[in-house]
Amino acid sequence: ALDANAPYDYIVVGSGPGGAPVAAKLAQSGYSVLLVDAGDDQRSNTNTTVAIALANAAAEDDALRWDFFNPPAGSERLGVYYPRSGTLGGCSAHNAGAAVLPQDSYWDHISEMTGDETWNPRSMRGYFEEFERNMYSPKGTLGHGFDGWLTTSTTPPEAALANRSGRLAITREIAAKMGHDEDVYERMSVDINSNDPARDRQQGLFNFPFHHTPGGRRTNANLLLDSVLAARNEDGTPVNLLTIQLETLVTRVLFDDSGDTPRAIGVEYMQGKSLHRVLAKKGIIVSGGVFNTPQILKLSGIGPADELAKFGIPVVVHLPGVGAHLQDNYEISLAAHASVNLSAPADPNAPQCTHGIGDDPCVGLWRQGRGPYAIPGASHLVYKRSSVAQDNERDVVFWNPPSVLRGFFPGFSRPQGDPPTTFSFAMLHAQGRNHGGGSVGLRSADPRDVPDIFFNFWAEGAEQDLQALYEGIEFGRDVLSSMAEPVGPFTEFQPCLGRVGANCTAQATKDFIRRQVYSHHASSTAAIGADGDPLAVLDSRFRVRGTRGLHVVDGSALPRPPSPFPIIGQFMASYKAAEVILEDARGNGD
Numbered sequence: 001a002l003d004a005n006a007p008y009d010y011i012v013v014g015s016g017p018g019g020a021p022v023a024a025k026l027a028q029s030g031y032s033v034l035l036v037d038a039g040d041d042q043r044s045n046t047n048t049t050v051a052i053a054l055a056n057a058a059a060e061d062d063a064l065r066w067d068f069f070n071p072p073a074g075s076e077r078l079g080v081y082y083p084r085s086g087t088l089g090g091c092s093a094h095n096a097g098a099a100v101l102p103q104d105s106y107w108d109h110i111s112e113m114t115g116d117e118t119w120n121p122r123s124m125r126g127y128f129e130e131f132e133r134n135m136y137s138p139k140g141t142l143g144h145g146f147d148g149w150l151t152t153s154t155t156p157p158e159a160a161l162a163n164r165s166g167r168l169a170i171t172r173e174i175a176a177k178m179g180h181d182e183d184v185y186e187r188m189s190v191d192i193n194s195n196d197p198a199r200d201r202q203q204g205l206f207n208f209p210f211h212h213t214p215g216g217r218r219t220n221a222n223l224l225l226d227s228v229l230a231a232r233n234e235d236g237t238p239v240n241l242l243t244i245q246l247e248t249l250v251t252r253v254l255f256d257d258s259g260d261t262p263r264a265i266g267v268e269y270m271q272g273k274s275l276h277r278v279l280a281k282k283g284i285i286v287s288g289g290v291f292n293t294p295q296i297l298k299l300s301g302i303g304p305a306d307e308l309a310k311f312g313i314p315v316v317v318h319l320p321g322v323g324a325h326l327q328d329n330y331e332i333s334l335a336a337h338a339s340v341n342l343s344a345p346a347d348p349n350a351p352q353c354t355h356g357i358g359d360d361p362c363v364g365l366w367r368q369g370r371g372p373y374a375i376p377g378a379s380h381l382v383y384k385r386s387s388v389a390q391d392n393e394r395d396v397v398f399w400n401p402p403s404v405l406r407g408f409f410p411g412f413s414r415p416q417g418d419p420p421t422t423f424s425f426a427m428l429h430a431q432g433r434n435h436g437g438g439s440v441g442l443r444s445a446d447p448r449d450v451p452d453i454f455f456n457f458w459a460e461g462a463e464q465d466l467q468a469l470y471e472g473i474e475f476g477r478d479v480l481s482s483m484a485e486p487v488g489p490f491t492e493f494q495p496c497l498g499r500v501g502a503n504c505t506a507q508a509t510k511d512f513i514r515r516q517v518y519s520h521h522a523s524s525t526a527a528i529g530a531d532g533d534p535l536a537v538l539d540s541r542f543r544v545r546g547t548r549g550l551h552v553v554d555g556s557a558l559p560r561p562p563s564p565f566p567i568i569g570q571f572m573a574s575y576k577a578a579e580v581i582l583e584d585a586r587g588n589g590d
């Protein structure tokens, strides 16, 4: 347990994909580390362990949820519902588990913006190789790791599509429309995470890796933390000085401002009704996630001076970029009904799964390594380049879940009554242009208060972003309208009603996208930026500008959402952060 009287070398606030690896790596390097999280340990909760199949149930599990709403000013709580997880592992404990690397240009952008060449894609992939335990590629495949803690696996397409001839027929049609002439199963095994230098310009069907085991058990950085805690010397004493303190809300960072530059020396935290303090000799790393990190910084006096003054918070450093630049990946679905049942279970004798509701018979089977949850089911991804794509890279990614994700709203994880004829193209725009307008502000100086979240979607580049998603929907419509009997004809029910695409103008489709878009990859609210940029919160070594001994390492540090799925990029950045924090510690004692 946390010892408030014994200063640690480092304190890390938040155990998500940002905080957990950096805490583990610092501890493995011989430093004493306190990792604090407001949530508790839900690793034995079935909703967190059964990957994908129960991911939605996990997102609405009372034991994990840390929900955010962002109602427009002056309104009641009718804004967008945004599930997050307050538990050991952060949102990696409830997310959908997609494990896809960002495009190389993502890292090039940070490198060019900051002039720090260590962010080059080759070095960044090195971190991935260090933590990945790849279970789907031949051992030794270049660009992958095989001995790390993050198991990645794919569902063999033959298993995902067994007994589902309708879905197989649609997948063949997608492959044909993408110009593939090889066997569809072979094509569905092409690795989306390969280190082929041409990867980010390749279009078509790819495999869909997840951070789970081949049997559908979620893996995340908790496994790394476990191994760091478990390591023992010959005499039985712990090798690593890592302390994990849960159910503890950090309320602010403490500074010593006796020198020229304020130096982070500890944190204040709340347990029950009491406030306490704990100190750190070398530094504080804030990893509270994209909504709570800017809140913690602002409550600590790091943020826009006028906003801090409004809440009576003494200014430590005026940093107007704290809470600015909130961004996210836009997502939307095309959904239609086929003329046949598309959701027949792969095993006709399998029981009816309830996806986390009541006594779910599929969980027992999964524990024995059998049943539908042991074949998680997402068989492929498709990447396409739209007419507005930048740098000649693919920019629209989609997959075909057997249900329709309509976005996030209370109750979204419960069945929405879609019949088994349902087919959808869930899609995401991987090159969103809305980089500037969103924000996370304070509602009050109370650290328990929910911050004020304003996504400001479509403020910049709306025309191109809408066009990219519109073209994705048109591609899906083209596929579905080509489906012959008995699978076709299809009847669209989202964005429009009726024969696929027949009753929907481009404008009506774009209006639907604009209204119904959803997202869950928020980022950039305390971001790395160039020297001289007044809105840059961090330098390229994760250091909070104008302070000493204070770092931010999580989704808020990254200047854009890593696309199409952020978590692998966030783990990579956390590894990089650990490396530079260690270098700085050796170099100048920060």
Ligand SMILES: Cc1cc2nc3c(=O)[nH]c(=O)nc-3n(C[C@H](O)[C@H](O)[C@H](O)COP(=O)(O)OP(=O)(O)OC[C@H]3O[C@@H](n4cnc5c(N)ncnc54)[C@H](O)[C@@H]3O)c2cc1C
Pocket (backbone or CB within 6 Å): 013, 014, 015, 016, 017, 018, 019, 036, 037, 038, 039, 059, 066, 083, 084, 085, 086, 087, 088, 089, 090, 091, 092, 094, 095, 096, 097, 098, 099, 100, 248, 249, 250, 251, 287, 288, 289, 290, 292, 293, 296, 520, 521, 522, 553, 554, 555, 556, 565, 566, 567, 568, 570
């Ligand atoms: C529903 C959903 C599905 C997703 N699916 C995918 C997916 O399939 N693939 C993918 O790549 N990404 C996915 N993501 C996104 C991904 O999980 C997140 O981007 C990632 O977890 C963010 O990591 P983080 O470290 O920035 O923050 P978080 O994961 O949010 O972790 C922050 C941690 O800090 C703790 N904390 C916050 N404030 C305090 C405080 N004051 N004191 C102490 N502790 C505090 C919280 O309890 C939490 O544990 C999904 C996200 C959601 C919400």
